[in-house]
Structure formats: structure tokens, C-alpha cells
Amino acid sequence: MQDFLELAVSATASGCIYGLMALAYLLMIRPTGIINFAVGEWAMVAAFGGHLLLSRWEWPYAAGMAVVILFMAILGSTTERIAVRPLVERGAPLLAPILALLGVLVVTREVISVSFPPDPMPVPFPFDIGRLELGPVGGSYQSFFIITVTALVFIGAWLFFEKTLWGKSFEAVALNRRAAALMGINLSRVTTLSFAGGAAVAGLAGLLVSPNVSAHYLMGVPLAIQGFTALVIGGVGRVEGAILGGLVLAFAEQLTARYAPIPSGFAQGVPLVFLMIFLLVRPTGLLKVRA
Amino acid sequence: MGPLLQVSRVTKRFGGLTAVSKLAFELRRGEILGVIGPNGAGKSTTFNIIAGTYAADEGEIRFDGESIAGMPPHQIARRGVMRTFQHNRPFEGMSVLENVLVGAHTRFGRNLFSRSAAAEEREQRAQAERLVEFVGLGELRTANVDRLSFGQGRLLEIARALAGAPKLILFDEPAAGLTRAEAERIATVIRGIAERGIAVLLIEHDMHFLLPLAHRVVVLNFGAKIAEGTSDEVRSHPAVLDAYLGHAAAV
Amino acid sequence: MRVVAWVAAFVALAALPFFLGSYHNDVYRKLLLWVTLALGYNFLFGICGQVAFSHFAFYGIGAYGVVILLFQVGLPLPIAILLALLICVILALIVAIPATRLEGFYLALVTLALAQLFIVLLNEGGTVTGGAGGIANYRLPPIFGTRISGPAYTLVIVALLMLTLALLWRLDRSWFGRACRAVRDNPEAAAAMGVDVARTKVIAFTLTSALAGMAGMVYAFVDNTVNPPIFGLENAFLILFMVIVGGAGRHAGAIIGAVLLFLLPFWLSPVVGHHHQLIFGALVVAAILLWPKGLVGIWDRFSR
Numbered sequence: 001m002q003d004f005l006e007l008a009v010s011a012t013a014s015g016c017i018y019g020l021m022a023l024a025y026l027l028m029i030r031p032t033g034i035i036n037f038a039v040g041e042w043a044m045v046a047a048f049g050g051h052l053l054l055s056r057w058e059w060p061y062a063a064g065m066a067v068v069i070l071f072m073a074i075l076g077s078t079t080e081r082i083a084v085r086p087l088v089e090r091g092a093p094l095l096a097p098i099l100a101l102l103g104v105l106v107v108t109r110e111v112i113s114v115s116f117p118p119d120p121m122p123v124p125f126p127f128d129i130g131r132l133e134l135g136p137v138g139g140s141y142q143s144f145f146i147i148t149v150t151a152l153v154f155i156g157a158w159l160f161f162e163k164t165l166w167g168k169s170f171e172a173v174a175l176n177r178r179a180a181a182l183m184g185i186n187l188s189r190v191t192t193l194s195f196a197g198g199a200a201v202a203g204l205a206g207l208l209v210s211p212n213v214s215a216h217y218l219m220g221v222p223l224a225i226q227g228f229t230a231l232v233i234g235g236v237g238r239v240e241g242a243i244l245g246g247l248v249l250a251f252a253e254q255l256t257a258r259y260a261p262i263p264s265g266f267a268q269g270v271p272l273v274f275l276m277i278f279l280l281v282r283p284t285g286l287l288k289v290r291a
Numbered sequence: 292m293g294p295l296l297q298v299s300r301v302t303k304r305f306g307g308l309t310a311v312s313k314l315a316f317e318l319r320r321g322e323i324l325g326v327i328g329p330n331g332a333g334k335s336t337t338f339n340i341i342a343g344t345y346a347a348d349e350g351e352i353r354f355d356g357e358s359i360a361g362m363p364p365h366q367i368a369r370r371g372v373m374r375t376f377q378h379n380r381p382f383e384g385m386s387v388l389e390n391v392l393v394g395a396h397t398r399f400g401r402n403l404f405s406r407s408a409a410a411e412e413r414e415q416r417a418q419a420e421r422l423v424e425f426v427g428l429g430e431l432r433t434a435n436v437d438r439l440s441f442g443q444g445r446l447l448e449i450a451r452a453l454a455g456a457p458k459l460i461l462f463d464e465p466a467a468g469l470t471r472a473e474a475e476r477i478a479t480v481i482r483g484i485a486e487r488g489i490a491v492l493l494i495e496h497d498m499h500f501l502l503p504l505a506h507r508v509v510v511l512n513f514g515a516k517i518a519e520g521t522s523d524e525v526r527s528h529p530a531v532l533d534a535y536l537g538h539a540a541a542v
Numbered sequence: 543m544r545v546v547a548w549v550a551a552f553v554a555l556a557a558l559p560f561f562l563g564s565y566h567n568d569v570y571r572k573l574l575l576w577v578t579l580a581l582g583y584n585f586l587f588g589i590c591g592q593v594a595f596s597h598f599a600f601y602g603i604g605a606y607g608v609v610i611l612l613f614q615v616g617l618p619l620p621i622a623i624l625l626a627l628l629i630c631v632i633l634a635l636i637v638a639i640p641a642t643r644l645e646g647f648y649l650a651l652v653t654l655a656l657a658q659l660f661i662v663l664l665n666e667g668g669t670v671t672g673g674a675g676g677i678a679n680y681r682l683p684p685i686f687g688t689r690i691s692g693p694a695y696t697l698v699i700v701a702l703l704m705l706t707l708a709l710l711w712r713l714d715r716s717w718f719g720r721a722c723r724a725v726r727d728n729p730e731a732a733a734a735m736g737v738d739v740a741r742t743k744v745i746a747f748t749l750t751s752a753l754a755g756m757a758g759m760v761y762a763f764v765d766n767t768v769n770p771p772i773f774g775l776e777n778a779f780l781i782l783f784m785v786i787v788g789g790a791g792r793h794a795g796a797i798i799g800a801v802l803l804f805l806l807p808f809w810l811s812p813v814v815g816h817h818h819q820l821i822f823g824a825l826v827v828a829a830i831l832l833w834p835k836g837l838v839g840i841w842d843r844f845s846r
Binding site for chain 2 (some may be wrong): 712713715716717718720721723724726727728730731732733734735736737738739791
Binding site (some may be wrong): 035082083086087092095096098099100102103104105106107108109110111113114221225228229232263265266268269272273275276279280281283 | 593640641644647648651652654655656658659662663665666668775779782783786817819820822823824825826827830831834
């Protein structure tokens, strides 16, 4: 039982990372319909940013984190301006920006790969390495930090979509672009904001996961896939779906790795099998999309 | 010989809304049947049910003796029912002629590699060229479709539908967005089609266009048929005038 | 193309290895294989409009399949080839039939997962797949008593390329190719014209995946080694980039794109070292933004 609780905390923390990645996708898919696989590379960039600011230049954690996230938001909106906006304005099919973003994915990865040595780069923890025991439940400081930050982000996202005018305009654009434009919603501003937000959230995920796994230029694609799988499991319609999908995926992964009688390497296959099953059998995800 | 198309007791609901209710009418070979009605009367829904885009919740649709209710669009097309789209849907990456050749898809044998395949391709190409001439797009036959004007695009829709050698063509608001001259041309083409023995079902808003053209008219309102008859009969029918209150002046 | 042109092309391509040194021969064979793959991918993506990331997975299934069936299961060569091909076809059908019933991009996502899953299986496959190191040190069994290797094997590759091109060329010009393009340009209108959209997608996907599998079988005996990195997503992206930059939808585009992007690293390596991916990514973004019809489109415009 103790064993399971230990795993539960760790799985929850992983699930939070996947949930954040899924949220990043969601922020961009809802208003634009564009699936941006570059979110993985964005997480990677933030991880390297964390290494640079926090490890090499030894900035205080909060300041470093804030600057990295801000940088990511700018990177996201710049990407949108360069690779997405011209295509959308030209009326290109949705496939065009998705493919262009694949090009951006590769360019981003190579830029990082050129700028840093090929070995994994350390990123420091915000708190000293240690354990926290909350009653029967125990885990590392980092795990609890991840869970807390993610919870805050998701509450913020939920409030954004439900309560603010900006959030409602995202929804309006998601439901009907033309009608939203006719109602005076500035489509390009919504799109820029969605990409800035997506990049910031992905960057946050990168920052949170990298102390444990180090910053490495190949970390992007697996994160992108895990995040996307979480999104598909939870359903593309709602914020709650992103975190639910992330948790389901993380628990499935870790329970399989721990208790299933198959070699541990195969655990990497779990998100992939889940993705295929959900795409083929239940593409709308676990939660019902809001009508 | 029975009617070519038989629609009986067709009903379609979307959630709580009944779009079409117990609709029934028939269409004979070589006949031009118009379906009219105010906005929201259920014309488009009826059209899409016959074309296979929607499945009716209740009722029967028989085409040439066979039930086509619930069949997907491509199978309905195979049986000789072709359609045009209100908002032109050309195949953008292809020329005018290629577009029309897609319309002939159901006429090709399944053979890809036999000797006769090449001959068949040539023959279909020649027929497609004749069709392109027939609708008046002869000069543009090798042009990419993005060079066509809206009205020319509409003519392409018709040529494409004809390429399938259909027994019935469904026209979705063929006059929409056209100038008076362009609409005249379309009307002439449609008359020519009916003269060749192809049945025509057209839904249309524009009474000036439809009433002189159609042999018979079915009038819908709130999803139900409120009148049926020749153009003259319908023009002065009290239920029709009532439904078009305010539009009656145009008639 | 006339028969004479085909024969001339075959002879030219087949004769070339006799004039090249062994290093250049190796590059040449790989180039021919990439062109073959690009032609198949172009048919699926450029002509039929389906995005998929499994092309290299099928390349790998063909390669690993024939090697495992030959040397671990011990089947004779013709049976191994047929069986490996059958596996490719069945797997392609399993993926395509459900995926093509859903909206366009689902096939892309499922094949993305499939591609990654394939690599995981290869890496974790223990003695069957040779794990992360792969399988090496085998040779093509003698065919009718002779061992085919060196420039003679290049002939096999050239034949594969020509046959692939001939098949896809023929299909492209047939009603099937037209149906594929209709599905690409406007699936709803295609259905209204009688095209069975789902079936067209399934056939295009299965056919091109099988062709990739065949190319993989030929590849297995080029270096006489197969290992996981070759068949991963990196190359799946690369083949997509080749087709986009060259000009999606045209056979010439696939050829130009493959030749350019394959040879570019060799020419650029003094300048950018291993980081040619950077150029590829930038080229793709530029192509989509500036020259959507690819290099072939630019050529067309100039030659008009």
C-alpha cells in the first residue's frame, strides 16, 4: 500500500506535466484548429533556458522562472507571426500551418543543439532535494512543487475560460470563427495570445520536469507525444480534460512499468498504444465535449 | 413505368427540432421539379437527405425502384443521382476538364492496367470535352479552376454532374449569386438537360428563376409540404401566398 | 513517357555505378532508395492528400521482416519476401481502415504513434530484433546459384526505382489517380461524384506502405545491417520535407526534393557540420510560406 501511494504521488506529478503539455495544445487548437507539435521543442527550450539562467548564471529561482516563461510567450507569439499568420490570412488549408510548424520544430531543436553541448544539461531544483511527508502520502519536494504549480495553472486556465471576457472570446472563436469576427472579436489577437499562452505553458512544463531529467535536445518529441496522448484521452473540448488525460496516462504508464510482467522498456510504448486505441476507438476522449 | 424518385413520409429531426416532417412527393423521368419555400422550410435538409449527406429518421426514398434511404453519397451517385453544390466545390488542384472527368468516375471500369483502359480514358476525355462545350466553357477546358468566375464555376458544377450520365440531377440553388444573364444561361442548360430525358430536382429561392423553368413545384413550409402543382397553380395557392407573406409581392 | 525513355533512363542509372568509386557508389544507392521512398510518399501525400508518418516504419518492417524471416526463422528467400510484404499490407489495412473513416488528420496521428511504437519494439525486441544494436553480418542468399552484390546489386535498386515510378505514374494518370486527387482537393464533392473516399484512402495508404516495405527489403542488403535509428521519426519528417520542398503532387517534385535534400548535407557539411536539419526545417517553412508548389512549381513558372 505504501508502495502504491509512493507511486501515486510520482504518477500525479508526471500526470501534471502531461496535463500541462495537453493544455498547451488545447490553448492553440481551440481557437485555430492548429495542432502544434512544436510544443515539445518549446518545453525543451525552456528547460535549456532554465539551465542557462538558473544553473550557469545562478539567478534566483523565481526570477529565472519568470524570465524564461516570459521569453517563451514571446517565442510563441513570434512563431505565430512568422509561420502561422501569413498562411491563415492567405486562406491556406489547415494542414499548411501544421506542416510549417513541423519545420519550426526541427529548426528549434537544431538551434538548441548548435548552441549547447550534446550532453544533458543540469537544471537546478527550486528547493533543496528532500522529501515531504503529508500523512500517509510522501514524495519529493519537486513532485509536490509540480503538483501545486499545475493546480494553480489549471485553476487559472479554468477561470480564464469561464469567467473572463478574453476566455469567452477564445471559445467563441473556437465555435465559429466568422461569427466571432463579425461580433468584433479580433481574430489575430486571439490567435497570437493563444500561441503565446501555449508556449508559456509548455515552457513551464519543461522547467518543471527538467530538474529530474536534465535538459536535453531530444526531450521534445516524447513530451509532445505524451502531451498529445493526454489531450486525446481527456478530449479536446475542455480544460479539465487535459489534466484528466494527463493523470490517466501517467498512472497507466507507471502502473504498467511497476506491476505488469513485461520488460520495463516497453513502458515507453504505453502512451503510444493508448494514443492509437483512443484515436481509433474513442477519438472524442473520455469527457463529453460541451455542446 | 413508375416514378423515378419516390419520397414517402420522410422525417428528419435535429435534436428537438423537426426539420422535415412526413414529406412525400414523386418525380418522373425528364421532369423538372422545383422545391421552394421560405427560409428554414426544410428545402436544404430534404435535398441533403436525397443526396445521402443526412439519413432520414423515418420514411422511404426509392430511386428507380430501389431504396436509397441511408445510403452514403457515393453509392447514391453510383446509382445515377448526381448533384451540384450551392457554394461551388471545384477540385482546386485540377483543370476544368479534369474536374469534369472526376464527375465521370462512376462510368470507368475497374480495370487499371488493361489495354482497354487507355481507350476508355480517351473516350471519357472526348465525352468530357463535349460536356464542357455544352455548358459553354470550351475555351477554358485546360485552365485551372481558380481562373473561373463564380458563374463559370457554377457551369462547371453542372458539367461535372452531367459527366456521370445521371438519371437524376439535384440542383442546390443553382441561381444563387448569379447575374440575371448568368441565371438565364443556367436555365437554358437545365431545360436542355430535361429534354435529354434526365430528371431534375431543384431547390431554389429565386421565384423568377424557378417558376418559368419547373414543370411542377412542391412548396414546403416548416418542414411540411403545403402545396404541390404546376407553377401557375402554386403561384396563386392561398397557403403559398400565406407562407410567403411579404414575399407574395415578388410573385 | 515512351518506352525508349524508360529504357534509356534505366540504362543510364544502371551504368553510373561503374563510373563511380565505392564511396560514391554507396551514396548513390542510398540516394536511389530515398528517391524511391519519396515517390511513394508523394503519391500518398501529394496526390492523395493524406499525411502519414509511418512511411519509414513500413520501410523498417520490410527490412527487419525479411532479415528476421530469412535468418532467424529460416525461410527461403521468396517466401520471406512475400511474407514480409503480406505483413506490411495487413498492418497497413489495420491502421488505415478505421483511421480513414475519421476526419483527415487522424491518419497522421495514428501513424505517428505507430512509427514511435515500432522503434520501441525494435529497441526492446531482445534477440529477435537485436535490440538497440540491430542485426548485422548477414548476406543476401544466392539467387539461382549466384551471389548478387556490388554494382550488380545496384541494378536491383535501379529496377526497384523504375518499377515504383512506372507503377505510380500509371496510377496517377488513371481514374484512380484522379479519384485520389479529388479526395485530396474536396472529399465531399468527390463522394458526390461517386468516389468511395474511405476506400480510396485505404488503397493509397496500403499501396504506398507496401512499396515502402519492398524498398526496405532491398535496403536490408545494401549495408547488410539494420538498426533502429534509420527507421525513426526523423526520417519520416525528412521524407515529408523532401516532397514539400520538391513540389508535392508531382513525381518530378519528389525526385528533385529527394535528390536535393539528400545531397545537401554532403555539400553543406563543411559549413554546418551535422546540423543540416536546421536548413531542412528552414527550407520547409520557406517552401510552405513562399513557394507552395515547391521547386517544381518555380521551374514551371520560369519555363512558361
